[in-house]
Amino acid sequence: MSGPSRLAQRLLAAALPDASRGDIAGDLFEEHGRRAGRGAVRAEAWYWAAGLALVASYWAHRLRGAFEAGSGHQLLPARGRVVDQVTHELRMALRGLLRRPAVSALVIATLAVGLAANAALFSAFDALMLRSMDYPHQERLVRAWQSSPQTDAFDRSTVSPADFRDWQAGATAFDALVGLEWWDTNVQGRELPERAQGFKVSPAFFDALGVMPALGRGFRADEGEAARRHVVVIGDGLWKRSFGADPALVGQSVTLDGEAFTVVGIAPPGFHFPEGAELWAPLVLASDAPRDRHYLSVIGRLAAGVPFEQGEAQLAALTARLAQDHPQTNALREAVVVDLQRGYEDPGLRGVMAIWQASALFLLLIACVNVANLTLARATERQGELAVRLALGAARGRIVRQLVAEGLVSAAVAAVASVPLTVLATRAMREAMPASIERFLPGWSGIDVDGRTLAFTLVLGCLAMLAFSAWPAIRASRTSPAETLRMGGRGASGTRQRGRNVLVVAEVAAALTLVVGAGLAVRTAQRFMDGPLGFDPDRLLTFSVSLPEADYGADALRRSGFVRAAEERLRELPGVVAVTAANLLPARGSNSSRKVFVEGAAAVTPEAAPIADSRVVSPTYFAAMGIPLVSGRELRASDNADGDPVAVVSRSFAERHWPGQDPLGRRFRVAEPEAPAVTVVGVCGDVIHHWFGRRDYPTFYRPAEQSAPYNVMFAVRTSGDPAPLADAARKAIAAVDPALPASDLMTMRQAIVRGTIGLQFGAGVMGVIAVVALLLAISGIYGVMAYRVALREGEFGVRMALGASARDLLGLTLRQASALAGIGVGIGLVFAGLLGQAMAGAFQGAVRPDAMAYVATPTLLFAVALFAAWLPARAVLAVDPSKLLRSS
Amino acid sequence: MSENIHLGELEQILLLAVLRRRSAGYAVPLLEDLEAAGRRLSRGALYTALERLEQKDLVRSRLGEPLAERGGRARRYYEVTADGLMALRESRRVLLALWDGLEAQLERS
Numbered sequence: 001m002s003g004p005s006r007l008a009q010r011l012l013a014a015a016l017p018d019a020s021r022g023d024i025a026g027d028l029f030e031e032h033g034r035r036a037g038r039g040a041v042r043a044e045a046w047y048w049a050a051g052l053a054l055v056a057s058y059w060a061h062r063l064r065g066a067f068e069a070g071s072g073h074q075l076l077p078a079r080g081r082v083v084d085q086v087t088h089e090l091r092m093a094l095r096g097l098l099r100r101p102a103v104s105a106l107v108i109a110t111l112a113v114g115l116a117a118n119a120a121l122f123s124a125f126d127a128l129m130l131r132s133m134d135y136p137h138q139e140r141l142v143r144a145w146q147s148s149p150q151t152d153a154f155d156r157s158t159v160s161p162a163d164f165r166d167w168q169a170g171a172t173a174f175d176a177l178v179g180l181e182w183w184d185t186n187v188q189g190r191e192l193p194e195r196a197q198g199f200k201v202s203p204a205f206f207d208a209l210g211v212m213p214a215l216g217r218g219f220r221a222d223e224g225e226a227a228r229r230h231v232v233v234i235g236d237g238l239w240k241r242s243f244g245a246d247p248a249l250v251g252q253s254v255t256l257d258g259e260a261f262t263v264v265g266i267a268p269p270g271f272h273f274p275e276g277a278e279l280w281a282p283l284v285l286a287s288d289a290p291r292d293r294h295y296l297s298v299i300g301r302l303a304a305g306v307p308f309e310q311g312e313a314q315l316a317a318l319t320a321r322l323a324q325d326h327p328q329t330n331a332l333r334e335a336v337v338v339d340l341q342r343g344y345e346d347p348g349l350r351g352v353m354a355i356w357q358a359s360a361l362f363l364l365l366i367a368c369v370n371v372a373n374l375t376l377a378r379a380t381e382r383q384g385e386l387a388v389r390l391a392l393g394a395a396r397g398r399i400v401r402q403l404v405a406e407g408l409v410s411a412a413v414a415a416v417a418s419v420p421l422t423v424l425a426t427r428a429m430r431e432a433m434p435a436s437i438e439r440f441l442p443g444w445s446g447i448d449v450d451g452r453t454l455a456f457t458l459v460l461g462c463l464a465m466l467a468f469s470a471w472p473a474i475r476a477s478r479t480s481p482a483e484t485l486r487m488g489g490r491g492a493s494g495t496r497q498r499g500r501n502v503l504v505v506a507e508v509a510a511a512l513t514l515v516v517g518a519g520l521a522v523r524t525a526q527r528f529m530d531g532p533l534g535f536d537p538d539r540l541l542t543f544s545v546s547l548p549e550a551d552y553g554a555d556a557l558r559r560s561g562f563v564r565a566a567e568e569r570l571r572e573l574p575g576v577v578a579v580t581a582a583n584l585l586p587a588r589g590s591n592s593s594r595k596v597f598v599e600g601a602a603a604v605t606p607e608a609a610p611i612a613d614s615r616v617v618s619p620t621y622f623a624a625m626g627i628p629l630v631s632g633r634e635l636r637a638s639d640n641a642d643g644d645p646v647a648v649v650s651r652s653f654a655e656r657h658w659p660g661q662d663p664l665g666r667r668f669r670v671a672e673p674e675a676p677a678v679t680v681v682g683v684c685g686d687v688i689h690h691w692f693g694r695r696d697y698p699t700f701y702r703p704a705e706q707s708a709p710y711n712v713m714f715a716v717r718t719s720g721d722p723a724p725l726a727d728a729a730r731k732a733i734a735a736v737d738p739a740l741p742a743s744d745l746m747t748m749r750q751a752i753v754r755g756t757i758g759l760q761f762g763a764g765v766m767g768v769i770a771v772v773a774l775l776l777a778i779s780g781i782y783g784v785m786a787y788r789v790a791l792r793e794g795e796f797g798v799r800m801a802l803g804a805s806a807r808d809l810l811g812l813t814l815r816q817a818s819a820l821a822g823i824g825v826g827i828g829l830v831f832a833g834l835l836g837q838a839m840a841g842a843f844q845g846a847v848r849p850d851a852m853a854y855v856a857t858p859t860l861l862f863a864v865a866l867f868a869a870w871l872p873a874r875a876v877l878a879v880d881p882s883k884l885l886r887s888s
Numbered sequence: 889m890s891e892n893i894h895l896g897e898l899e900q901i902l903l904l905a906v907l908r909r910r911s912a913g914y915a916v917p918l919l920e921d922l923e924a925a926g927r928r929l930s931r932g933a934l935y936t937a938l939e940r941l942e943q944k945d946l947v948r949s950r951l952g953e954p955l956a957e958r959g960g961r962a963r964r965y966y967e968v969t970a971d972g973l974m975a976l977r978e979s980r981r982v983l984l985a986l987w988d989g990l991e992a993q994l995e996r997s
Contacts, residue, residue: 003959009959022962023914023915023951023961023963023964024935025959026955026958026959026961026962026963027914027915027916027931027958027963029957029958029959029961030955030957030958030963031916033957033958053930053932054931054932054935057930057932057933057936058932058935
């Protein structure tokens with residue numbers, strides 16, 4: 001027997017705080033168990049209903065008890081009446097809602113959808129931003145960088161091993177400082193070799209995070225020494241995937257990059273820190289570790305009781321001292337410390353989440369406007385009744401209270417109804433994310449509906465309803481009874497009309513903002529999928545091979561020899577048109593960039609030298625990838641270790657460094673000012689390398705024979721579908737070196753999809769919000785317009801009797817509607833402009849607001865608003881004027 | 889104990905239901921018994937009424953062992969106290985006295 005859902009139980013426990021009432025929860029649990037035999041869903045529904053009823057009567061009882069207990073005897077009756085009044089009001093409200101089931105259902109459904117959208121996105125926000133990591137005493141965990149003045153884009157740089165060692169030696173405010181080095185490695189599994197993401201970490205890594213391996217142990221301090229470093233902790237996923245979840249693996253030896261490592265532990269399930277890691281081995285810091293190469297990420301655990309600021313100040317002081325001691329390398333470097341969560345979240349995520357949440361709030365706004373509109377209509381409908389009651393001396397407050405009570409009851413019902421919607425939405429979000437991406441999104445799998453989300457929903461729902469039902473209610477109670485009664489109870493005073501006008505305007509504006517935002521997101525995602533990339537992405541199979549340093553490190557010729565041999569093998573496969581290799585292919589994630597020192601340019605310090613993307617490619621690269629040559633020549637086989645160092649540069653590289661001049665024959669140096677000069681022999685077109693990357697990012701291409709890479713990516717151009725070639729390609733690589741796995745096999749199209757998944761996902765969410773918003777807005781606009789027209793039936797009748805044609809009146813209605821829609825569109829455009837700017841910022845230039853968004857969408861919405869006004873007006877005008885007159 | 893304890897109808901019914909279950913009555917079967925006897929009661933009303941009876945010392949309650957079928961929570965068993973019995977007796981006496989001789993009239997109508 002499974003019992004009621006945990007969510008329901010937790011809610012019940014929270015709502016019945018009295019510890020002694022555990023027996024009541026037990027009664028419900030027991031009855032649920034009896035009913036579960038007749039259907040789990042019905043039993044669950046029963047549990048919710050019984051629980052809610054119980055909670056309601058419990059609190060009514062408690063409240064009454066509190067009033068009675070807190071008051072003297074004389075006051076008891078009066079106070080008691082307050083509670084009775086509230087109960088009475090709520091009961092009346094419920095009855096009022098039930099009397100008009102269709103309208104009530106519409107209001108509640110509208111609000112529930114709005115609340116569910118907010119709650120689902122809040123739960124994403126909560127999981128990704130507020131608690132994406134969950135380590136013991138996480139408030140003491142930090143990430144530390146150094147600032148690096150030479151990178152213009154992102155003011156954070158990893159730390160050099162020598163600096164890190166000095167930090168470790170001096171940072172007394174920390175229990176541990178842990179260095180992490182990226183470590184892609186080839187794992188020889190039980191069957192096939194596999195490429196896995198690993199990190200070399202300081203031995204204190206697991207202790208610092210407070211994470212215990214599920215099996216075995218973490219690292220001992222002495223395993224940070226070179227002689228003892230061959231131990232490894234394996235991630236749960238890799239353990240299950242490649243080693244059949246064999247618990248005896250602990251203590252055994254595995255082969256990583258051709259070296260034997262002893263497995264000392266298996267990480268707990270779900271532990272991927274950092275960045276989707278599946279392997280951890282000790283980081284060794286040699287005594288002569290470099291100070292000018294920055295490749296360590298640093299995390300730290302503050303000592304107990306040490307405030308964040310003190311740790312930050314200490315690292316800053318240590319870094320300042322390093323800048324004095326080593327001006328050559330450290331002159332401009334400063335420490336940057338943030339909490340661990342912020343340190344590892346995607347820098348773009350905050351903006352994206354903010355935009356989502358803002359969109360969801362706009363959606364809720366539209367839902368609320370619909371609700372307000374219906375409340376207003378209801379208030380107007382009951383105006384006669386209200387006027388009579390006011391005239392008879394009923395307090396205005398009481399009337400307001402009654403209308404507000406209806407709002408609150410609707411809000412409560414909508415909040416409950418939004419729970420299953422939210423559950424569905426969060427599940428859909430979780431499942432829409434491919435597992436291969438999810439690994440890199442700490443917290444994604446934790447997206448779930450919990451107490452926080454529900455509390456958020458409830459508060460939001462009640463606030464919204466309070467605001468949007470109190471306003472029309474107060475408005476309604478301000479009528480002059482005499483006037484209303486004189487007008488037969490159907491008076492539409494000017495202020496009321498203005499109120500409804502505000503609603504239409506708000507609705508048009510909010511919907512426009514959302515639809516424009518979604519349009520921008522969707523088109524951006526599309527452009528990345530289909531737009532010009534600078535190369536031909538079709539019929540291209542790609543994969544990568546990592547050459548282990550143990551076998552290939554000593555000799556660059558061995559590496560270039562491997563590349564040549566593999567290319568030859570691949571070229572022989574049937575259906576292959578062209579083959580090429582490079583250190584990095586476009587759309588495959590990582591990047592490599594180097595400082596460049598251009599001859600003849602104003603001298604710069606090494607710290608301030610400009611940066612360009614660096615690619616190392618085979619001579620066939622440009623032809624095989626379909627990258628056009630602009631001028632000069634391509635690379636040749638003769639550009640080898642014996643030839644002069646040469647490079648082909650991208651058009652943007654040439655324009656940046658030699659604007660208006662002929663770049664051919666110019667020379668530059670890579671990485672350091674004393675490096676051998678490289679001569680430009682050709683200029684090629686620009687290429688989009690990764691989805692955030694700007695098209696004009698300067699790039700230079702050097703021949704693989706002159707700078708052989710350790711990571712090689714192959715691209716195989718085929719005459720037909722490239723996917724079936726995967727197996728043959730794998731075998732071709734194995735034929736050259738059986739120890740090397742070809743990993744990450746996918747077509748270039750697949751790689752592009754993977755690279756843009758974040759953007760597409762964001763666009764998808766925005767799209768769903770926008771469609772819902774548009775539907776709600778259309779129904780709302782129609783509702784308001786229909787109501788306006790209905791109120792004017794009498795006036796129409798009189799006008800027609802006096803000779804106005806139906807056409808005139810239709811024109812009149814449409815003119816008024818277009819004035820309102822126009823104002824709404826105007827305000828909406830302002831908001832849409834702001835949203836566009838925010839999106840351009842959050843998606844780092846990937847979103848480009850365009851005229852299409854700001855012309856087509858407003859036109860569409862304007863037309864919808866007019867149509868919504870035309871429909872009811874036409875219906876009324878088709879009626880015989882005498883009937884209209886009589887109805888007034 | 890004073891003699892002027894007057895049981896409300898609900899109180900009377902509940903006390904009887906508790907009494908029928910001897911000391912093994914707790915909320916779930918009590919609700920069932922009441923419903924079987926033709927008296928539907930909301931759960932909240934039941935708990936409130938039981939609490940009031942307990943405050944008046946007409947019933948007392950004790951917690952049983954935690955049970956797996958209840959998600960690890962205990963049952964609260966009720967039994968009628970001596971005062972409760974006295975009150976029931978009193979109300980039965982009053983009712984019977986008033987009923988006496990009316991059967992024929994009621995049968996007729």
